[in-house]
Amino acid sequence: MEDTSQKTFIVEIANLSKSYRRGSQIIPVLQDITFDITEGEFLALMGPSGSGKSTLLNLIAGIDKADTGTIRVGGVSITTLSEAELAGWRAANVGFIFQFYNLMPVLTAYENVELPLLLTSLSRKERREHVELALNVVNLADRMDHFPSQLSGGQQQRVAIARAVVTDPAILVADEPTGDLDRVSAEEILQLMDRLVHEFGKTIIMVTHDARAAGKAHVIKHLEKGVLTG
């Protein structure tokens, strides 16, 4: 009994394939991908540019559709969900961290973090509590009235992380979260992600081609031309 909770698979991927059509040409992007991700794991997805990392991450996060194969996340087969069902599922289960932060430039840090909560039934007061908690986790409570343009890259990425965790999702997906940052800021972000795994029990799937970033991960998967090589 002692190890079963550790060994629960939060993501189960089987025979996943996806290709793009460019004119009459069919370009395979992912070919027959099968692997599982354990709950509470920090997984890094590595590989050269164009190998299909982002595509795979998008499929797991439910913002893209596979051609064949299945993805189960937390027991839900997301490959069978409709667009609208997927949108609701993402809002409740996945936190997103992007390379270029993707904050709304016209909203303050506070408002950016509050944004996903607008889709919940929380009251204004409850939202405030959640947002302040999330901003405290990323240590930016004192900057909540700043607009993204008034923050450094590292700070913006921390706001984005606060936005990703404010709904308390089980999974965080991060596509090259340190790709646009200097070394010091990148290190901060990686430590923050490490904390999210260890203190808050999140599962993180991170695409990166930075070896240092991958060093923080428990598990590293390699993609090469759409094929999992290890």
Place this chain on the structure above:
Amino acid sequence: MLIKLIIRNAFRHKLRSILTVIGVAIAILAFGLLRTLVGLWYLGVEQSSATRLVTRNAISLVFSLPISYKDRIRQVPGVKQISWGNWFGGIYIDEKHFFPNFAVEPRSYLELYPEFVLPPDQKDAFIHDRKGAVAGRKLVAKNGWKVGDLITLRGTIFPGQWEFILRGIYRGAQKSTDETQFFFHWDYLNETMRKTVPRRADQVGFYMIGVTNPDLAAEVSTAIDKTFKNSLAETLTETERAFQMGFVSMTEAIMIAIQIVSYVVIVIIMVVAANTMAMTARERIAEYATMKTLGFGARHIAVTIFGESVVIAVIGGVVGILLTFPAAHWIETELSQFFPVFSVSPVTIYLDLLAAFTVGFIAAIFPTWRGATIRIADGLRRIG
């Protein structure tokens, strides 16, 4: 919060937004003024009485009718009142000071035209002074006249210098009543003509007739014209409305053209605004994709884009409407010889708002469709 997003988005590119607002404002201003012009014209035609008939020479307005016709017209069944007058065409100082001026039979004229409202003492003074004249409030204000002033008109149709004493100032019973007219005693004109050009004496430009019942207008007209059939001066009698319409039948074509132009202006600004919105939305594709990633639906994206577009267009519309009033006032004071009344009606304001809203709405359709249907993965890809 979505509202905040909409408003802040609307003014994100200050210059672009301000230019769009100005563009919409000018279009709405032009639209409002053109609609006002058209509206007033139709209102004028509509308000000209259907119970009043105008009898003139059948050949043309230029030819006159003998004054002796008045008794025969009065005998036609259905005729209640009759007055008569001449277009005088006098010039005050110079052509730039143009205003319509008529010689009329004062007592019957004022009875027949209750929309010209005079204080009783001024009315009396006017009727009892053969050289007396009455002018509309606006005309008086424009020329700085006051009751008792001597006003000299240079005759064109009736040569000579003509002197009048201003005995009364009328105001219009309705806002649309022309307050720029000037009228005086027909007798004064006629007596002078008797002395100077006797062959032109006892001639009337037109008879104005009040009928007992508007439903009889057509029959009375026919009866009057029949009375003078085969006489030296045959008559043409029509309702005042028809008379005015005939007078401005040319103008109607112009009015229709102006109406078309007013809509063309809106269509042009719509295209410009749509282009601007498309440009704006294109720049924000990654943001819309991010919102969708977070779980926002196409409906939210649509609200955001429509909101932004409508906010800008409606602000432009409101600015345009606010500019319409001073512009209309300016037209009324500076161009009063062409537009004695130029008041913006509430309907025009509603039309303005509707037009502005429509511009914003239509401009947002294509960007919304793009923003709502783009695949998230493609939208996010745009960022790098």
